[in-house]
Amino acid sequence: MSVSKKIVTDFVANGIEFVTTVPCKQLGGVIDAVEKEPSIYHIPSNKEDEGMGLCAGAFMGGKRPAIIMQNTAIGVTINTLVTLTQFYRMPLPMLISYRGELKEPVACQVEMAVHTKALLNQLNIPTYHFHKPGDEQELDAILKYTFMCNKPVAILTDATFWGGY
């Protein structure tokens, strides 16, 4: 099973039925797999804070949500994460491409990469980092943890994990 398929299988096994995405080249495969999964309503959003609003609504409407986005989105969504997701205590798994790490070809991506973990740490967001092939084995437990504690949880996935660009 491909990594992308395994991720979506774990989503489904954990009752996730509503997924919003803002694309990243590195996440193309998993976004395709989400789109193909009939039990998931895939709703692309134009900006990640909008997507977090959609996810908050879906959660309150009775469906487990997830967001798939790039780490640059952390810069876009801090207000939403603290005043909506955290303030109202809502669960939100965030599958994030960790651009700007080893094997990154685009220098500008590094500028956000150096702040990514610091910002997540400052926001008290539980953060997991998939760096090596096989690290995705932990996803099932991370999703269970997210819906147990009603918090946004970050899963950073870097280029080494995905096998380059």
Place this chain on the structure above:
Amino acid sequence: MIRSEIIRDIAPILRDQLVVCNIGLPSQELHLIDDQASTFYMLGTMGLSSSIGLGVALAQQKTVISIDGDGSVLTNLGTLPTIANNVADNFILLIIDNGSYGSTGDQPTYAGKKTSLTAVARACGCENVIECKAEDTGDVLQSAIDNKIMTVIVSKCESGNIKVPVITKDPVVIRDRFMTEVARLNE
């Protein structure tokens, strides 16, 4: 008419529906006029009323009304294409358009100048967009509820505010009672 008068007018219609209410004065006014467990009050996060409401509508069957403002829609304009392309016939977006940022001191918005949110919503692909006068809001809202077709309402009103207390309810309480109502209405 100003926004608080519209909210007072439509409160009896809102009472039986799931409502997501915009940050600041709109939530404070609705909370003061007719607090209902079926209303989700936004205490922060300007711009996301329509996104939250659409999420609720897509996740369950009952009608959801997002009360938004022109300034807040301008903050999150990307919401209109998302709404247009993810049709939920149980979703109504009510934009109370007073051409100003009411909660921050009535600074003018571009919607009060050259920009028509009605035209923007249509250009984004929203198929059922109704612009109305403030005093017609109740009638237009009631028919949107009855028609069960996704509708964007742009209610044009005057700028102006009344004095209202801030909402001191705990956010988790607001969320929990709203979710309890969602579950009850979907039984």
